[in-house]
Amino acid sequence: MSGQSLLVPGEITPVRSVPGNIRRPEYVGKPAPTPYTGPEVQDADTIERMRIAGRIAAQAMAEAAKHIAPGVTTDELDRVAHEFMCDHGAYPSTLGYRGFPKSLCSSLNEVICHGIPDSTVLRDGDIVNLDVTAYINDVHGDNNATYLCGDVDEESRLLVERTEESLNRAVKAVRPGRQVNVIGRVIESYAKRFGYGVVRDFTGHGINASFHSGLIIPHYDSPHATTVMQPGMTFTIEPMLTLGTHDYDMWDDGWTVVTKDRKRTAQFEHTLVVTETGAEILTLP
Numbered sequence: 001m002s003g004q005s006l007l008v009p010g011e012i013t014p015v016r017s018v019p020g021n022i023r024r025p026e027y028v029g030k031p032a033p034t035p036y037t038g039p040e041v042q043d044a045d046t047i048e049r050m051r052i053a054g055r056i057a058a059q060a061m062a063e064a065a066k067h068i069a070p071g072v073t074t075d076e077l078d079r080v081a082h083e084f085m086c087d088h089g090a091y092p093s094t095l096g097y098r099g100f101p102k103s104l105c106s107s108l109n110e111v112i113c114h115g116i117p118d119s120t121v122l123r124d125g126d127i128v129n130l131d132v133t134a135y136i137n138d139v140h141g142d143n144n145a146t147y148l149c150g151d152v153d154e155e156s157r158l159l160v161e162r163t164e165e166s167l168n169r170a171v172k173a174v175r176p177g178r179q180v181n182v183i184g185r186v187i188e189s190y191a192k193r194f195g196y197g198v199v200r201d202f203t204g205h206g207i208n209a210s211f212h213s214g215l216i217i218p219h220y221d222s223p224h225a226t227t228v229m230q231p232g233m234t235f236t237i238e239p240m241l242t243l244g245t246h247d248y249d250m251w252d253d254g255w256t257v258v259t260k261d262r263k264r265t266a267q268f269e270h271t272l273v274v275t276e277t278g279a280e281i282l283t284l285p
Helices: 044-065 074-087 154-173 181-192
Strands: 105-108 111-113 127-136 139-148 234-237 240-242 248-250 257-259 265-267 270-274 279-281
Touching: 044 074, 044 127, 044 139, 044 234, 044 270, 074 105, 074 127, 111 127, 111 240, 111 265, 127 154, 127 265, 139 154, 139 265, 154 181, 154 234, 154 240, 154 265, 154 270, 154 279
Parallel strands: none
Antiparallel strands: 105 111, 105 127, 111 257, 127 139, 139 270, 234 270, 240 265, 248 257, 270 279
8 A cells, every 4th residue: 555654633724604694503603413303204305405405515525526636735625615515505514513623524545534624735645535514405415435636556546446336335225124234234245355444433324404313324234223214214324444444543633533553444425315215315416
């Protein structure tokens, strides 16, 4: 794999402003969101609104990804996504969520998830995960993907490719009447073919009017994930695969999660709704 040096925290720029006419999620300015007590199965109106939020999130991520290149800072990627969402009337869901200071998560190389955009400069050979969530019309749409920066080594490129394939296979496994642990079973069995680690402590989640509803979607075969999928249920699938261990450390910022062995990791995510026959992806650009 790449012999690049490990990441260190950079400088974080001031919080970006959001136009006053854009509706904020209820948790902004609070230490934590109000616990969700509503249903996991959503009505047709909510799902249609989630399609809009998901589309904006996917478009914002794609726009930021266009700027991935050696020499660009992760803060610049955050600026692009932030301005795109605001220009389309959406609030960046991560901004102010439990105090998170930015409008997307940028997780490079050994960072599993929740990296904070800052002055870190992208290098040739990096792999870059962007996690973007948009809030509009009182609902959220959440997606992420891992991108290649410049000339990336074969081991890392395959990790990225196979992580995306694990998500695709998991989406195809969604069916009403099945328990959600089928999702993790499909991901883990595929990842094991290549000796990859499957992160266990960070999962997919229910999403709707709430950013995280309380429904948990593990990416490994968990005997405890017995919730039965029903038409109209909305959640994310977001496998995180590693070149080594699934164990992790957290930086002092309380957000940035890195692999304990500092080997590389990749992630892909979609928000979806369970249909009568399978799943519809809501985060398509």
